Amino acid sequence: MPSVEEIRSASLAALMRAGVSREDAETQLSLLMEAELRGIASHGMLRLPRVIDRIANGVTSPVAKGRGEWRGEALLDVDGEQGLGPVVASRALDLICERARRTGIAAAAIRNCDHLGMLAWYAEQVAGKGQVLIAFTVSEALVHPWGGRQALLGTNPIAIGVPAEPAPFVFDMATSLVSMGKIHDHANRGAAIPEGWALDADGNATTDATAAKSGAIAPFGGAKGYALGLAFELLVTSLAASAIGRDVRGTLDATHPCNKGDLFIVLEPAHGASHVVAGFMDEIRQSSPIDPDAPVRIPGDRAQSTRARRIDQDIALPGEVWQRILTLAGQTRPYVVQGDF
């Protein structure tokens, strides 16, 4: 198994070989590696070969950083120009974080950039520097409305970051019950999926993971989760003038430009709030659990402990993903870029 450093070196070489600058490659890589380290494999290194395939196919730009225009003093409208998700989004986020220090709140509505990846990555950066972030993004239609048979909605995640000492509250979640990645994982292993997860292509309930791949995933939490996912999609589309519903092209393929939207809202918290937030999180962690062996968790706690455990270990990347990365890097075996990155 490769080490974190070996994966980073090869991935950096692969992205730069595809025409991405070193700085932007590091941004893209930081996002994917953080997901990998937190145990979110679906948003981790396995995404890298597709990013590079998309660049090779001309549907993702290796150099675009997005073009922003202020619509009013606190709302930044961004055309992502098919740039890399974290490159376009980080740039927009930097601008609105700076603006919000003066205006108290600022937002960026982004269209036409690639997959943003794990939203917690953005929330952690913003909250770590003392501001609140609410982030939304939209995916291709994979989720059925509550009571409906067809995939009409994206998995439409939300992330919220709130400053706290010593570490911020950082949380993200999709509004689908499970990810399409998890369905694919079951199909690859020939395993059945639990009842209630998905419908097949005809809109009938199924436990066959392969049938579910061409069907629809359930929203989480029944009618309420459906309502939330729908509301987030309408919200993002209204602000970003991006595609909606079945018109949304995501980044699950390597052949179509992505036309989904994203929305970031940054707010300046009240003075002293971070101590109140930290105290409340500790009160919850220390409260009496149902299962004496399972302490009450704050969202993000598990991801952080997974990260702490993995950071010094080799990474159990699927062999074919690692081989693809090496091939894309022009290497036939593990190779370490020397230097100080």
Place this chain on the structure above:
Amino acid sequence: MPSVEEIRSASLAALMRAGVSREDAETQLSLLMEAELRGIASHGMLRLPRVIDRIANGVTSPVAKGRGEWRGEALLDVDGEQGLGPVVASRALDLICERARRTGIAAAAIRNCDHLGMLAWYAEQVAGKGQVLIAFTVSEALVHPWGGRQALLGTNPIAIGVPAEPAPFVFDMATSLVSMGKIHDHANRGAAIPEGWALDADGNATTDATAAKSGAIAPFGGAKGYALGLAFELLVTSLAASAIGRDVRGTLDATHPCNKGDLFIVLEPAHGASHVVAGFMDEIRQSSPIDPDAPVRIPGDRAQSTRARRIDQDIALPGEVWQRILTLAGQTRPYVVQGDF
């Protein structure tokens, strides 16, 4: 059963007798009546006697409208001065809606006002005038963390309003599985509650509604709903510098000043978005349903059809609520204020 007009007349008289101006009484009343008409009895007219008891007890001000201060150009900090929820909130909302027309986005963080009531009421007004609203509020601790035994979190609802033709998308929901009002309703009827709704005071699962009244309600959607409710509480408290967790005093009693917080965010949508939103909602409504007799619904559709049905009918208010309103109005029998309000 009293008519809508009879209830409005008596309620207006009762509020004005308690020292509320006619204009503010109409605001408070519009909110409660709209909830009643939509079938949300828990947020309807039954709240009026408590509002007036709270004024009589000096914990709610009949005249305060809140004191606002801009923290930056687009963030309004509001001390509600214990005023009526819809009076303080509507005033703050008017200010940030106007501001957002120029800045693109603006927010109000409010502390120390009474119950905001049905959040959809605010979302409908804002979206009806062409802007997007995201609204959050916090309640007293009634909900247990996922995996925990104690009520540590509020029911922490969210509302989102998005402009569309001919009617906006308007949706609100609590992050609890059910409302405490529903638990009380079961207890009053001596009915059991379904498994999974609540814990008793010792943190054990119960189907005894009376035991649940002093216990904790479950979050909706398991760990995800818990995470959302927690995130919303941290978000509101961070912005409004309001109370958190078990320190939150709501308006379920008539004896304590309310110290919860609220957060409104208003955004200017992209040009032409309302047609896209409307078209997508219709696509969902017309999509194939699981149950041929139950068309796929957009959140808010049922509330609107209930409203349309009830608006011309007498209202089935519980007898004791109607009698209390009449008594508070200084009337011993139904009485109609003449005039053009």
